[in-house]
Amino acid sequence: MSILIDANSRIIVQGITGRRGRFHSERMLNNNSPIVGGTSPGKGGEWVFNGRIPVFDTVKDCVEATDADVSVLFVPPHATADCILESIESGIKTIISVTGSVPVQDMMQVKSALRKSDSVLIGPNSPGILVPGIANAGIFPDHIVGPGDVALVSRSGTLSYEVLDILNKAGIGVSVAVGIGDDPIIGMDFKFCLELLEADPHTEQIVLVGGPGGDSELTAATYIMESITKPVLAYVVGENLTGSMMSPFSSRNSYFFLNSVERKTIAFIDAGALLARKIEDIPCLLRR
């Protein structure tokens, strides 16, 4: 059932007693997500949410007691790499970092550790993974979309909500929605996610939402051409932004950066994917 998480997943929250961790853990629980524990250094032994969920000092203790295999991180950016590395060492299979803006060199160390392990990192700066009716591991808004056979994979969190909202209004449900994260360096890329979706029996078609910058969409396009048999509908935000007038989008603002949108749309068409020029067109381009 689904990819990366399912009804049998055992989810923990790192940073469960912080402002954001507490707020979103409670939401996840109210949506019947299978949360089995949480960590907060110094608060081991406490119970939260009316005694429903135990808190541990370390991920290792938490895994030993709960047999957890998924972790969702709500910790500050400076502590994120440390918490991901702790989860990897403790044998967590799927690690979701909702936290974003993680220092680039911290993420380089994380990438190095991931290459030597079986863990999969989603994010940083990811909204998480949503399997409607089964689990909401992350920050996807409640009741945003119902179950169905379309999978959504997106870099941007807010754009994934936008697309789910549009699908929901058109009466289309999803098998799974994954936000791979919009930080400079991320764990799982589009290609790896497509590989999982191709093998997922609950997914019939795939919607891929990309944006300017990076190579991940180009690698994905090549992979779609070579290995994906399911229909893929791609949307790359920012097509109208190409050109010199757009320069002030700071830090990632070069002309080439925005030009990359055009390169990506062409790559998806060449790969045999369907392309949505406008985000509103996504529902009518899906097979019914």
Added chain:
Amino acid sequence: MKLQEYQAKALFRQAGIPIPASMLATNAVQVKRIASEIGCPVVLKAQILEPGRGKAGGVRLVQHEQEAEQIANEVFKLEINHQSVQSILVEKAFTYLKEYYLGIRSDLDIGAPVLRISEAGGATCLEKDSFLNARMVERQIDIDQGLRRYQVRQLLTKIDIAPSLWKQFGSIALKLYDIYQSNDATLAEINSLVVTHQEQLYALDAKINVDNQSLFRHETFVDSFDPTYYGWLEHQARKYGVTYHQFSGELGCIVNGMGLAYLTFDQMISMNSVPAAIIDIHGGSTVSSMASSLELLLHDNSVKAVLINIYGGMTNCEEIAGGIMSVTANDRHKKPIFLRLKGTNDTSAHETLSSLNQLQIFDSTHELVKAALDHLKDSQ
């Protein structure tokens, strides 16, 4: 964040990378005094982060002490890409035999540092033909092991450089890697690294870009943050933990997340318009960061109307509603606000906002952008 050349050179000096004698001056009289201390010829280098400094006349040779003040005044009068020159680095000038390029950058797609060496450096880099003909070699660095001396040597054997310089070159590369790592740089670059007649290597220029996402552990760089370079509004926005992008239109926009920023902008352009500004409040914004962002736009005279496009995941819509209420309560401008607010806790957020007259509420990005732009068109 880009460091000024003098800041980068201070890091070089600390690390023991050989650089020519230099001092920073903030007026022409100081330039003259430093020139006489260091001894002419010297080079005057405008400290400015815009590219094209040399072409704009921001790098000048001073042969004799008498002309130092005159040339310094000319450099201080320059405006390079709308940036005025605040300070000049006065540096000892000397002749050299050959220039190299040495750089370490963070490759975001592979998630590792990359070392690059070229046998063409400095001004020749700009002349396309000579750069293309020159050999450029690079390799990935294992972040856990760091850069090793043999790895530099492997690259050096592939370019035109005397073996007698390998050891010096390797030491500089290792020191540059230390600087790259300890300052969370995304780029540390020497262009050019020159060989003198005495077979000594010197770093003539220094470029270091620090990862913005790591600034919390580099307080000293934040203190030297130059508000004249980033603009007052960008500077204010940073204090509130939001990101401000300025454009030339009349609609001030607040969005959460880069994806939604791109979508909102994209739809405006497809309707032949541009925003006045886009403020990205990121995920998990609070009442106060929302309120501060809205205040920035309401007080901006170029902003005729405000568009707020929020889809809350991490962001709690109640915090957004609270921010809007706290600002509009004391707002004298009464600029119209066009709002799309959906996601986490949106129902109770809309209850909070139900009494607000200057607000028009929409359900999708498309409807929102269209209504705001139609309003601006009608009021012209």
